[in-house]
Amino acid sequence: MAIKVEPQPETAALTGSEEEAFGIPFWPPFRLAASGLYTWRFPISIIPRQPIPLPKLPPIPDPGPWRGGDVTEAGDGQAVDTATSALFPILSERIRLDVDGRYPQMVVSGDMSTGLFSTVHWIANLTKTGSNTYVGAIWYRDPPVAPFPYDSVKVTTGGGWLFDPRTATVTFSGPGGIQRTRTYTYTSPYFHDVDLEVDFQTGVTPATSFATCSHPNRPATLPCETLTIGKVFQRAGFNVTSSPSGTVPVAGAGANATWSNQEMHDAMQVYWSHYAPKAQWATWIFFAATHDMGHGLGGIMFDDIGPQQRQGTSIFIDSFISDPAPAGDPAPAAFIDRMRFWTGVHETGHAFNLAHAWQKSLTSGGKGPWLPLVDEPESRSFMNYPYFVAGGTTAFFADFEYRFSDQELLFMRHAPSSFVQQGNALWFDHHGFLGANALPEPTYQLVVRANRDRPSFEFMEPVTLELKLTNATAQPQIVDEHILDVDQGLVVIITKKGEPTRQLLPIARLCRQASQKVLQPAESVYAPMLASVGPNGWNISDPGTYGIQVCLHLPTGEDILSNELRVIVEPARTTEDETLAQDYFTEDVGRVIALEGSRVLDTATDTLTEIADKLRHRRVAVHANLVLGVPLATEYKVLSRNRKHDGQQYRIEALPARPEEAKDRLVSALSGDPTRSAESFGHVRYKESVDQLTGFLESAGDAADAYKQQDIMLETLSGREVRGRKVLDSVLKEIKTKRDSLASAAGVKSR
């Protein structure tokens, strides 16, 4: 409809709404469900009640609770609100409590408007610990570098009896005993609002409802009712309103009378009463006859056009979704009605950025989930194809409860709104996320850190970080020695404001024999991690601030989440830097750095040689020298085209070592300025590389230089102190032992 209309609630009565949200009737003396949206606003009337729609700016650090003891709210008399900020007032907060009612996910999530127009979004899993209390760990923050120092929550619900307003008091806790407490007022049984407008091509009957018991192939426990598209989304947590329907002339489809995506997009702009080129909680659902692709396309979320996507979706009645039921079907008309209704909800789900059930882990065009999801190829969800599952359509509907999967509900209810809201995140970008199974008292502590006082890296310097995993229990734990290798199941997420989230992928996956070790309480294992580049290109290149977080999935199912490290890449210093960077940030150079050298990628090697020579005082030069030296240290095998006519197309050729050149490069990388090298490689990788150089020198019979490298390393690491941390005595002792073992061969008196 082209006319502007006021949306009408899908279910007008409050009790009806509560029933849809929670699935059970509520009236005294029963206590109302606790799930729903709760809000808090800064208690000064001059503060605007609605957020001012200005661009999102980086969060301004909140210095934390006001320690002056100003009590702003007493909640239910049990808890005191102490969340007033000392410098920047928190203007408003919302939490979404999801612990009972329809499909509870045992999750609480929240948005906090901090400072001036910026927000922090957080999510915690919950465990019920009492009749009205829940505790859990915060496992998600957006932005990941937000100044939000809390890692767990305790939620206490209050009220809910007749005339007794519902409240939720949340105590946030963080490292060092820091706490804040806030009491929120119940606002709605729904987590978000959304308006659905159904328009249809002239002559087409929209299929917006379905009588669940009209077909006998269904779960025995399925309630008999008439479901609507709106009702399905109410149960997913949305306060659904519906604008009046209207017709769209088929002339909009052009001379062929079938619709292209562009033609539907044009029609949406004309006939959808809510159309606006902006993000808004609203979707246009268009029932048409046929798409240009013909009978095989039952519907499509056609709006992947332009900067505001996912606003419009369509269902094609004259397509396979109206094919006759198989011979012998007991309710052939209901079979078709069911397929049409499924398609309507399925396409509308895409408008909420839900991917297909089997695509949950898929990244396409650089867009994908924020953490790898679990594919659900057999799920009985609206987002699965009924005819794709084992057993086909009959098997699907025999178990289908007309709902979304838990993974999808978690996304729609608790993901940052920008990922879900129509017209906001692009289609398939952040299309879902995994609920990390983080425990309130995790088995391990995982730290990602840079071995320098400030996590600031020179332009082009490969960002090498260190991982530290510590047994946080009082019991010994058995871990695989390679538990911290990126190719062994670590998930590393790298974010940069305004750019798609990237996952650090391993350049190669190694098949290793399991090798376990016992980690005593408080004992740690360490590993280096090159974060800059992977097989999918450069993760860190342009100057700016990056957020890095690591998730370790244990065989027990527990997820260990690291801190969120903020890394700064400094700007280029000279125009020469910028010129060299054009050749440096290429796929081949990235591959050479990640693989520690190559003798076949000549262009990349030439670029690194030029950088090592021209930028010798920059940190990138030590990395260039290392990867130039390593492949020259030993014989190097390459696969080359066979010039002999012996029937073999390729042959393996062994390139001889170039030991003198290798030594020059490696010594320059590791001993020219050893403190700089230790800082840039990180202590763990620096030691690994010096040990590698030492072994190379030993095998070449150069014991004196081998001794010297260990001696330099011992002196360098003995003097290192980063943020008050010194190198472990056990490591220094190991280096000293190694050095001394070389003393006699080197002709040096042991010290």
Next chain:
Amino acid sequence: MGSLHVALLDGFEDDTVEVLVADQVVARRSGVTTMTQISRADEFDVQLGGATTLVVRLPERGLQATVDLGGVGSATNLGVAVTGDAIQTRISAEPFRFA
């Protein structure tokens, strides 16, 4: 089996796809990209002659899969998807449908 309907499904990103029967390229598509919202990239028919195997390859990615068509009965539809570093195929008696 005379002809086979090939549906290119998930995982294609500006790829070149070749289908070979008896070592001959019988279909070649370039710039193949999946529309993720319908899990479809392209569809076409290939003639099999009397062949009982078929090869699908993505030469730019170095991926290849051989499909055994023996014993598939009346199935005349082949779905092809790329997952990670592998080509996945699926034979179906029913045409592939998209939504």
